[in-house]
Amino acid sequence: MPDFRTALSPSEFRTQIVDPAVLRGKRQPDSLLDAFCVMWAIDAYATHVALAQPGISGQKKKDVEINFKNKVADSGCWQFRLIREASNATKHAIRENAHADVSASGSVYSNDHSSWSAYFQRSEHRGRQILIDIEWQFDQEKRRWRNGTGDYIPGRGPLLRDVPVLNLIQPALEAIDSASA
Numbered sequence: 001m002p003d004f005r006t007a008l009s010p011s012e013f014r015t016q017i018v019d020p021a022v023l024r025g026k027r028q029p030d031s032l033l034d035a036f037c038v039m040w041a042i043d044a045y046a047t048h049v050a051l052a053q054p055g056i057s058g059q060k061k062k063d064v065e066i067n068f069k070n071k072v073a074d075s076g077c078w079q080f081r082l083i084r085e086a087s088n089a090t091k092h093a094i095r096e097n098a099h100a101d102v103s104a105s106g107s108v109y110s111n112d113h114s115s116w117s118a119y120f121q122r123s124e125h126r127g128r129q130i131l132i133d134i135e136w137q138f139d140q141e142k143r144r145w146r147n148g149t150g151d152y153i154p155g156r157g158p159l160l161r162d163v164p165v166l167n168l169i170q171p172a173l174e175a176i177d178s179a180s181a
Contacts, residue, residue, distance in 0.1 A: 009048070010045065010048045013048045014045060017045070018042060018173070021034070021038045022038055022173075029128070029129035029130065030110050030128040032108065032109075034130075035130035036090055038169060039083050039090070039165065040090075040091075042080075042087075042172050043083060043088075046065075046068065046084070047069075049176055049180045050064050051064060075175060075178075075179060076175075077172060077175035078147075078158070079169075079172045079175070080172035080175050081101065082101060082102065083168050085100060086102045086107070086132050089103060089105055089107060090108060100135060101134055101135055101147050102132055102135065107134075108133075109130070110131075111128065111129075111131055112127065113127065113128070113129050113164055114126040123164050124164070130164070130165045130166075131164055132162070132163050132165060133161060133162055135148050136153070136161065144157065145157040145158070
């Protein structure tokens with residue numbers, strides 16, 4: 001009988017939760033339910049990876065989780081940052097935080113994404129799909145995005161403020177895995 005007082009290992013969580021959620025999300029790119037499940041699964045996967053080391057308890061767990069997720073987001077993976085922010089926005093419905101990158105659950109929505117922007121964003125899917133409307137501002141002079149706190153994001157960032165969820169998945173998972181190594 002399994003020990004119900006222990007968390008799934010990161011590899012168990014990845015194979016039993018994340019990978020099936022991602023597969024469903026890719027099969028149903030216009031499903032808000034599947035997009036939310038993918039974002040929550042990836043956010044929770046980062047938590048499982050962060051807390052996989054033994055001996056973490058109490059308040060230290062929260063600190064380790066937050067520090068790990070910040071490390072992944074600040075490592076150049078703006079895709080994970082958006083998944084994390086959208087996950088929080090959907091859990092809290094509306095975020096009163098003036099520095100949020102994704103301000104509300106309604107910022108995650110379905111729309112047709114088959115125009116020129118889909119081509120230039122190198123979208124995995126063209127057609128109706130789930131997008132995230134981000135609260136970032138583009139600095140024309142520096143040609144870089146500023147996140148909700150006003151800091152420049154690492155890397156090039158998205159082409160537009162409406163970012164397909166499917167474009168975020170693989171880079172976010174790769175960043176989580178490489179941060180844990």
